[in-house]
Amino acid sequence: MKHTKQRLVILGTGFASFSAVKGLDTSLYDVTVVSPRNHFLFTPLLPSTTVGTIEFRSIIEPIRTAKEHITFYHAFADRLDTAARTLLCRNALDGNEFTLPYDLLVIGVGAVGNTFGIAGVERYALPLKELADARAIRQRIIENFERASTPGLPFEERKRLLHFVVVGGGPTGVEFAAELHDFLTEDLVESYPAMVPDVAITLLEAGDAILSSFDAALSEYTVRTFQRQRIAVRLQSVVAEVREKNLTLKDGSHVPYGLLVWSTGNTQASFVRSLPFEKDRASRIITDDHLRVKGMTDVYALGDCATIEGQALPATSQMAQQAGRSLARSLNALAKGRTPEPFVYNHYGMLAYIGGNKALADLPQVKGKGFSSWIFWRSAYLTKLVSVKNKVLVVFDWMKAFIFGRDASRF
Amino acid sequence: MKHTKQRLVILGTGFASFSAVKGLDTSLYDVTVVSPRNHFLFTPLLPSTTVGTIEFRSIIEPIRTAKEHITFYHAFADRLDTAARTLLCRNALDGNEFTLPYDLLVIGVGAVGNTFGIAGVERYALPLKELADARAIRQRIIENFERASTPGLPFEERKRLLHFVVVGGGPTGVEFAAELHDFLTEDLVESYPAMVPDVAITLLEAGDAILSSFDAALSEYTVRTFQRQRIAVRLQSVVAEVREKNLTLKDGSHVPYGLLVWSTGNTQASFVRSLPFEKDRASRIITDDHLRVKGMTDVYALGDCATIEGQALPATSQMAQQAGRSLARSLNALAKGRTPEPFVYNHYGMLAYIGGNKALADLPQVKGKGFSSWIFWRSAYLTKLVSVKNKVLVVFDWMKAFIFGRDASRF
Numbered sequence: 001m002k003h004t005k006q007r008l009v010i011l012g013t014g015f016a017s018f019s020a021v022k023g024l025d026t027s028l029y030d031v032t033v034v035s036p037r038n039h040f041l042f043t044p045l046l047p048s049t050t051v052g053t054i055e056f057r058s059i060i061e062p063i064r065t066a067k068e069h070i071t072f073y074h075a076f077a078d079r080l081d082t083a084a085r086t087l088l089c090r091n092a093l094d095g096n097e098f099t100l101p102y103d104l105l106v107i108g109v110g111a112v113g114n115t116f117g118i119a120g121v122e123r124y125a126l127p128l129k130e131l132a133d134a135r136a137i138r139q140r141i142i143e144n145f146e147r148a149s150t151p152g153l154p155f156e157e158r159k160r161l162l163h164f165v166v167v168g169g170g171p172t173g174v175e176f177a178a179e180l181h182d183f184l185t186e187d188l189v190e191s192y193p194a195m196v197p198d199v200a201i202t203l204l205e206a207g208d209a210i211l212s213s214f215d216a217a218l219s220e221y222t223v224r225t226f227q228r229q230r231i232a233v234r235l236q237s238v239v240a241e242v243r244e245k246n247l248t249l250k251d252g253s254h255v256p257y258g259l260l261v262w263s264t265g266n267t268q269a270s271f272v273r274s275l276p277f278e279k280d281r282a283s284r285i286i287t288d289d290h291l292r293v294k295g296m297t298d299v300y301a302l303g304d305c306a307t308i309e310g311q312a313l314p315a316t317s318q319m320a321q322q323a324g325r326s327l328a329r330s331l332n333a334l335a336k337g338r339t340p341e342p343f344v345y346n347h348y349g350m351l352a353y354i355g356g357n358k359a360l361a362d363l364p365q366v367k368g369k370g371f372s373s374w375i376f377w378r379s380a381y382l383t384k385l386v387s388v389k390n391k392v393l394v395v396f397d398w399m400k401a402f403i404f405g406r407d408a409s410r411f
Numbered sequence: 412m413k414h415t416k417q418r419l420v421i422l423g424t425g426f427a428s429f430s431a432v433k434g435l436d437t438s439l440y441d442v443t444v445v446s447p448r449n450h451f452l453f454t455p456l457l458p459s460t461t462v463g464t465i466e467f468r469s470i471i472e473p474i475r476t477a478k479e480h481i482t483f484y485h486a487f488a489d490r491l492d493t494a495a496r497t498l499l500c501r502n503a504l505d506g507n508e509f510t511l512p513y514d515l516l517v518i519g520v521g522a523v524g525n526t527f528g529i530a531g532v533e534r535y536a537l538p539l540k541e542l543a544d545a546r547a548i549r550q551r552i553i554e555n556f557e558r559a560s561t562p563g564l565p566f567e568e569r570k571r572l573l574h575f576v577v578v579g580g581g582p583t584g585v586e587f588a589a590e591l592h593d594f595l596t597e598d599l600v601e602s603y604p605a606m607v608p609d610v611a612i613t614l615l616e617a618g619d620a621i622l623s624s625f626d627a628a629l630s631e632y633t634v635r636t637f638q639r640q641r642i643a644v645r646l647q648s649v650v651a652e653v654r655e656k657n658l659t660l661k662d663g664s665h666v667p668y669g670l671l672v673w674s675t676g677n678t679q680a681s682f683v684r685s686l687p688f689e690k691d692r693a694s695r696i697i698t699d700d701h702l703r704v705k706g707m708t709d710v711y712a713l714g715d716c717a718t719i720e721g722q723a724l725p726a727t728s729q730m731a732q733q734a735g736r737s738l739a740r741s742l743n744a745l746a747k748g749r750t751p752e753p754f755v756y757n758h759y760g761m762l763a764y765i766g767g768n769k770a771l772a773d774l775p776q777v778k779g780k781g782f783s784s785w786i787f788w789r790s791a792y793l794t795k796l797v798s799v800k801n802k803v804l805v806v807f808d809w810m811k812a813f814i815f816g817r818d819a820s821r822f
Contacts, residue, residue, distance in 0.1 A: 038557060055466065060820050064602040074557035074821075091561045093554050097563045131822035143504050146449060146485035150502045151509045191475040193613035389815040396807060404800040409450035409471050410485075411543035 005030040008331070009087060009102035011077050013037050013063050015320035016303030016327075017108035018386070023328025026069040028335035032100065034073045035109075036092035038063055041131060042385055043317060045394070047175035047353075049134040051141070051183035052406040058393035061386050071355045073100070077109070077271055085298065096124055104298050106273075106327065111266035111304035111315075120242030125262035128172055133345065137261060141180070142410040144258045160245060161258040162199045167239055168264035169203055169210030171352045172221065177203050178260055178355030181229045185356075187406040201230070202255070204237040205265070211360070213314070215349060215367045218360045225354050229303045266315065280307050289342040291327050313345050322346065334410045351377045416441040419742070420498060420513035422488050424448050424474050426731035427714025427738075428519030429797070434739025437480040439746035445484045446520075447503035449474055452542060456729060456805070458586035458764070460545040462552070462594035463817040469804035472797050477723045484511070488682055493710065504626070515709050517738065518686075518696065519731075522677035522715035533652030536673035539583055552591070553821040555669045556603045560676060563820065566609075571656060572669040573610045573628055578650055579675035580621030581701060582763045585633065587672055588614050590764030592640045596767075598817045612641070613666070615648040617675070622771070624725070626778045628772045636765050643700055677726065683716045691718050700753040702738050713738055724756050733757065762788045 006029055010017050013035040024031055042059040049056050066071050078097070087100045113129060115121040116372065126140065127133050141164070147153075148161040148295055166173045179216060180201055189196045203210065211219045223233050238250040246256040247270070254370045268283040271292040278286045278294045285301040286309050293299040294309065303320040313319050323343055330340030349363030351373075359377035361368035368376065385391045417440055421428050424446040433446055460467050475483050477769045487795050489508070490499040524540060526532040537551065552575070558564075559572040575591055577584045591612055598820065600607045614637065616622065621644060622630045637644050650663040657667040679694040689697045689705045695713040696712040697720050704710040705720065714731040723760045724730050733755055741751030760774030762784075770788035772779035789809070796802045 037822075038553070039822070052468075055468065056822065057463075057466065057820070060818070060822070062602065062818060062820050064819065065816075073560065073562070091558060093558050094561075096558070096561045100562075135822070142449075147502060147504050147507070147669070149484065150486070150505075150507045151484070151511075153507065191473065266642075281416060284747065294484050384756070389811075393811070400800075400804070404803075405476075407468055407471070408475065409468070409473050411448075411450070411467065411546070 006103040008104045010106040012108035013040050014110045015317045016324040019321045019324025020328045021067050023325050025332045032071040034075050034077055034089055036076050038074050046134055050137045054397045054403050058397050104174055107301040108303045109305050112269045114265050114267040118239055121262055124242050125260040128261055128263050140259050142408055145195055148195050158200050160256040163257050163258045165202045165257040166261045167204045169205030172263040174211055175353050177201055177231050178353050181231055181355040191408045200375050202232045206238045208235055214362045218362055221369050222354050229355055234248050291343055305372045353377055417514040419515045421517040423519035424451050425521045426728045427735040430732045430735025431739045432478050434736050436743045443482040445486050445488055445500055447487050449485050457545055458590050461548045462590045464812050465808045469808050518712040519714045520716050523680045525676050525678040527649055532673055535653050535655055536554055536671040539672055539674050551670050553819055556606055559606050570609050571667040574612045574668050575670045576668040577672045578615045580616030583674040585622055586764050587613055588642050589764050592766040602819045613643045616646050617649045625773045629773055632780050633765050640766055702754055
């Protein structure tokens with residue numbers, strides 16, 4: 001027999017799957033990881049990379065060298081055959097297909113950005129989920145400043161190019177607006193002094209509050225801070241349609257923009273929708289408290305693509321990371337013939353950066369805000385970064401931005 | 412009168428123009444720089460960025476903040492009217508046109524890659540002149556390894572994907588091959604252990620020797636070093652045609668490739684060809700030994716787009732840099748009513764990295780090779796980097812690559 005160990009196939013390289021891979025004992029399983037991304041990305045610091053506070057490569061960890069004795073395929077999972085226990089996969093770069101057999105399957109493919117079916121979003125708005133998104137945003141910011149500097153450009157066109165609009169007042173949208181504010185006031189003001197008076201940042205939120213998952217006092221503090229930083233926060237602003245240079249709100253008002261960042265939450269990918277498992281209303285795969293897909297013995301699901309029946313857990317990276325670690329412990333225990341423990345979520349609190357060296361810390365014991373919370377924000381994220389390399393690089397990036405400023409080169 | 416100072420317009424942000432800008436006394440001139448690149452790029456270290464030995468941002472210096480009191484336009488120069496003393500410019504991002512008046516003009520636009528009119532080169536080969544080129548090469552290297560890892564791929568296709576071909580045995584081609592060899596043997600061997608036996612690097616050179624501008628003994632030493640590093644050097648190999656997956660040599664042989672890097676020397680850009688000045692056979696603008704364009708009193712030209720009548724100077728970055736500095740001194744002297752000195756070139760020697768911590772040093776006094784020359788190579792380039800920031804970042808990058816290895820993430 002070729003395979004003496006069980007073939008464990010893990011889909012995805014996000015917080016859930018990556019933590020599972022890191023925690024697995026590869027002497028017990030024959031582990032294969034399949035993902036269209038060949039690295040883990042520490043998404044909580046992704047907004048910082050859009051303006052160069054942190055460099056792209058400082059917050060990623062390659063999957064191929066993060067764990068010994070695993071096989072990796074840079075591919076999408078396309079079709080699952082639960083009877084034959086095979087997956088049809090497709091190379092993410094050239095579309096070449098191959099079939100992968102498994103004994104145990106872990107689905108941690110995450111979720112995709114939700115456009116709510118609004119016309120023009122997919123075509124004209126930029127998402128902020130991957131490093132390539134951050135790079136596209138960074139390039140667009142610089143390009144708009146360079147375009148706005150052309151002599152003789154009509155005033156209205158310059159204003160449009162320098163209007164940066166963020167849709168979605170969750171942590172990603174808020175942190176991006178905050179980082180952009182810092183970039184403007186600390187760096188771009190030196191490169192483009194004549195442009196800065198015409199710059200505007202607008203945060204559009206469909207609901208009644210930004211950072212609605214945070215304590216209400218912290219949310220209100222953020223709105224006040226943003227007002228002082230000339231970031232316009234417009235609540236109850238629902239986008240109706242997006243065009244190349246402007247968007248329309250439900251109330252009929254037009255908003256010209258030069259850059260539109262879309263961060264309004266997640267929905268399920270078509271692969272997850274296609275799976276023959278029981279789902280909740282948000283199309284998430286329903287699992288038991290051992291993260292086992294309902295009705296299956298050989299398939300697990302966790303992270304943003306899954307939900308535990310009877311529990312209402314947040315769709316956050318700490319949740320996904322804890323689930324991944326718990327699953328690795330369970331699978332290691334199972335292989336040794338021990339009884340695995342169910343997954344229990346521990347809430348350590350939430351953090352958000354809001355610009356000008358201020359952050360929010362919404363912890364179970366304390367609600368903090370301002371400079372001291374920012375110091376805590378930095379040290380907490382440094383602690384959570386998954387490798388020594390990332391910790392060293394991020395500290396160096398922060399020092400570099402502090403000493404030399406952020407770079408506004410376009411390439 | 413609005414302009415009390417003379418309006419000095421400088422085209423380009425390469426070694427020649429950037430050095431001129433840095434050396435100019437902006438209290439004497441009203442300086443405007445026009446370039447489709449908003450930063451200076453330290454090209455001698457560009458091959459190192461293709462494999463991540465050095466990060467992209469470590470070898471660039473933004474033009475906008477490199478010198479105070481200058482105006483910058485991110486644009487191409489399209490048409491010159493020497494009678495009206497105006498330039499028609501075109502924004503490099505959106506094509507918006509504008510007219511720029513000048514009193515003095517400095518042309519330092521550099522040269523473009525020479526494809527020698529060979530069919531398919533522009534479409535399928537990757538150049539290596541800008542950071543965006545280095546990024547494209549880096550992505551292609553990783554992509555080819557990920558594609559080659561697809562299960563069930565025919566052996567010939569895997570061999571093709573992992574065949575890296577460089578055309579042109581000058582310093583850029585040689586250094587890229589050397590860096591790629593290091594990346595393979597030091598890093599990719601860990602990420603893709605199963606692929607490495609099928610990797611091949613081939614350097615195609617049309618002439619009789621690689622590094623023909625270096626001492627013959629150093630050139631031969633490089634060929635021997637490359638042979639030990641399994642970099643195949645094929646001399647007298649003239650490319651006849653390039654297709655998507657293979658190329659044909661003049662002798663009729665076919666060479667399948669997964670990545671083709673083209674670095675065979677320069678030719679003049681269409682803007683330079685369009686200029687109404689006297690040119691040499693290579694279409695370079697002819698100047699006197701004060702870098703003044705022949706027959707003009709208000710136009711200067713220097714760097715790769717120009718040549719000094721009666722002198723045969725090398726088309727290198729040290730030559731361009733010295734010319735830029737000399738021109739700045741001359742212009743500063745002229746504005747103060749002093750007589751400028753003619754440009755005199757000092758040859759400090761040539762350096763090239765050839766892989767495995769070995770370099771060549773072809774200096775006027777000494778011909779060095781091997782490890783000690785590599786140490787000299789590193790310290791010489793560190794000294795030449797134009798800013799403290801770049802020096803700090805490059806040292807950090809070298810330490811990072813030494814400690815943590817190079818990263819093979821694709822994004």
